[in-house]
Amino acid sequence: MIKVNHLSKRYADVYAINDVSFEVPEGEILGLLGPNGAGKTTTMRILTCYMPATSGSALVAGFDVFRDSVNVRRQIGYLPENVPLYPEMRVREYLAFRAKLKKVPSRERSKKIDECIEKCRITDVQKQIIGTLSKGYRQRVGLADTLVHDPKILILDEPTIGLDPNQIRQVRQLIKELGEKHTILLSTHILPEVEMICSNVIIINKGKIVAMDTPSNLASQLRSGSNIGLEVRGNGEKINSALSGIKGVKKVTWHDKGEISKYAVETEKNVDIREEVFAQVVKNSGIIREMKQESVTLEEVFHQITMQEQEGTT
Amino acid sequence: MTNTGTIFQREINAYFLSPVAYIVIAVFMVFSGYFFSIMLGITQETTLRYSLAYTQFILSILTPVITMRLMAEESKTGTIEPLMTAPVTDFEVVFGKFLAAWALYNIMIAPTAFYIIFLSWVGHPDYGTIVASYIGLILMGGLFVSIGLLVSAVTKNQIVAAVIGIVALLILLVIGLASAGNEGWFYSCLRYIGTYDHWDAFSKGIVDTRDVVYYVSFTALLIFIAIRIVESRRWR
Numbered sequence: 001m002i003k004v005n006h007l008s009k010r011y012a013d014v015y016a017i018n019d020v021s022f023e024v025p026e027g028e029i030l031g032l033l034g035p036n037g038a039g040k041t042t043t044m045r046i047l048t049c050y051m052p053a054t055s056g057s058a059l060v061a062g063f064d065v066f067r068d069s070v071n072v073r074r075q076i077g078y079l080p081e082n083v084p085l086y087p088e089m090r091v092r093e094y095l096a097f098r099a100k101l102k103k104v105p106s107r108e109r110s111k112k113i114d115e116c117i118e119k120c121r122i123t124d125v126q127k128q129i130i131g132t133l134s135k136g137y138r139q140r141v142g143l144a145d146t147l148v149h150d151p152k153i154l155i156l157d158e159p160t161i162g163l164d165p166n167q168i169r170q171v172r173q174l175i176k177e178l179g180e181k182h183t184i185l186l187s188t189h190i191l192p193e194v195e196m197i198c199s200n201v202i203i204i205n206k207g208k209i210v211a212m213d214t215p216s217n218l219a220s221q222l223r224s225g226s227n228i229g230l231e232v233r234g235n236g237e238k239i240n241s242a243l244s245g246i247k248g249v250k251k252v253t254w255h256d257k258g259e260i261s262k263y264a265v266e267t268e269k270n271v272d273i274r275e276e277v278f279a280q281v282v283k284n285s286g287i288i289r290e291m292k293q294e295s296v297t298l299e300e301v302f303h304q305i306t307m308q309e310q311e312g313t314t
Numbered sequence: 315m316t317n318t319g320t321i322f323q324r325e326i327n328a329y330f331l332s333p334v335a336y337i338v339i340a341v342f343m344v345f346s347g348y349f350f351s352i353m354l355g356i357t358q359e360t361t362l363r364y365s366l367a368y369t370q371f372i373l374s375i376l377t378p379v380i381t382m383r384l385m386a387e388e389s390k391t392g393t394i395e396p397l398m399t400a401p402v403t404d405f406e407v408v409f410g411k412f413l414a415a416w417a418l419y420n421i422m423i424a425p426t427a428f429y430i431i432f433l434s435w436v437g438h439p440d441y442g443t444i445v446a447s448y449i450g451l452i453l454m455g456g457l458f459v460s461i462g463l464l465v466s467a468v469t470k471n472q473i474v475a476a477v478i479g480i481v482a483l484l485i486l487l488v489i490g491l492a493s494a495g496n497e498g499w500f501y502s503c504l505r506y507i508g509t510y511d512h513w514d515a516f517s518k519g520i521v522d523t524r525d526v527v528y529y530v531s532f533t534a535l536l537i538f539i540a541i542r543i544v545e546s547r548r549w550r
């Protein structure tokens with residue numbers, strides 16, 4: 001549905017995005033993940049024909065964003081960052097205005113607006129003036145606007161930014177539901193969000209794509225080993241050396257020395273030493289109060305990838 | 315073209331949902347009423363010619379206040395982004411906004427119709443001259459609005475848009491006034507560019523094609539430039 005080919009955007013001497021290529025197949029939810037200023041918004045603005053690329057091309061729903069801009073814009077619903085809305089209008093009035101602009105036939109207009117209002121759960125504020133709405137409602141009004149002409153593609157720029165945890169949950173749920181009918185490209189810098197809703201992730205940093213995969217693959221790709229957290233009552237010294245002796249252990253860090261000790265045991269890839277740890281601790285007459293396996297989260301992957309990149313360039 | 319109508323409708327609503335329209339209309343009525351009564355007292359003539367001549371200054375100051383928000387507000391608040399990513403052309407957006415501001419201008423000058431009623435009550439005004447004056451006033455409004463619209467398109471700051479617009483309109487008015495009565499190609503150029511001479515013809519009751527062409531072509535040119543400026547975002 002979206003096909004991006006070697007897209008670059010340059011401001012003076014700085015590349016906002018540099019040679020970016022990716023594809024979003026129909027029905028997929030793709031997450032653009034990156035720190036602030038990585039080029040997510042720039043990419044989306046180019047795809048929505050708001051501004052042109054310096055070089056490269058992009059096809060949205062089969063139309064070129066530069067040459068066939070009006071046709072592209074007919075196929076997309078775009079939610080810009082911070083959701084700019086006209087503060088003096090009422091919610092329903094605004095949606096009616098947008099539906100008219102987006103050429104929803106007048107016979108279906110009222111029905112379509114009702115549908116969107118219901119889907120985005122803004123029924124109780126539909127007669128309210130937009131300027132008086134809370135951030136969460138504004139966000140949902142913005143979402144309703146993107147849906148009103150039933151576009152094939154939704155492009156959502158930071159859809160959950162500035163919302164409280166409950167609202168974030170609701171919006172994520174809503175996006176997930178929308179993903180069943182629409183192709184979605186969304187950007188975020190919140191990692192769990194991607195893990196929860198996206199089927200594919202692109203990590204973008206300083207205008208370049210640094211990784212592209214499914215969320216779980218990305219995590220496992222970078223899992224150099226797993227950590228075991230341990231809390232033990234007993235002779236710390238003895239247990240420490242016993243743990244270090246287990247086969248497959250790379251490193252043991254011992255903190256909180258005292259009657260109760262805490263250890264972080266780093267192991268090699270694909271080794272499960274939990275039972276051995278239990279045996280060793282018991283052998284040294286310790287009592288295990290807690291043992292947990294910590295798996296690598298996307299957060300760490302993201303941090304590692306973006307930091308590696310920075311080390312590489314400096 | 316239906317999009318132009320949609321934009322027009324929204325802009326007109328926005329004017330009357332904010333205090334702008336009411337303030338501008340009220341200020342205009344105060345000053346135009348003042349000039350009307352003063353000029354009527356001095357000249358003792360049942361004509362609008364003299365009072366409307368002074369009204370031009372008020373219009374030069376108030377029209378940019380009407381137009382300052384047209385594009386500048388959208389850029390400032392970011393609403394230009396959803397607007398321009400909807401399937402509308404730049405022409406439709408700019409022209410719709412132009413029509414809305416022009417409509418408000420005409421609504422603003424509409425209450426002066428009361429002066430005509432008053433004149434017909436105290437004497438026998440020349441209605442032909444008055445009709446010509448209003449044609450001139452409306453055409454001049456189109457030019458004033460297009461200048462304000464153009465200025466609003468180049469800045470994000472409404473105050474800047476208003477101030478530059480006012481200065482531009484006053485210059486346009488003053489160069490015509492100041493070169494009146496002077497000979498030579500330079501002064502006749504200034505007189506042609508300035509609005510005063512063209513307006514003067516209308517207020518005397520002369521609807522000359524040259525003056526109509528001046529207003530219409532100048533307005534069209536400015537709207538065209540404004541569209542190009544808005545559009546420049548797409549290829550810059």
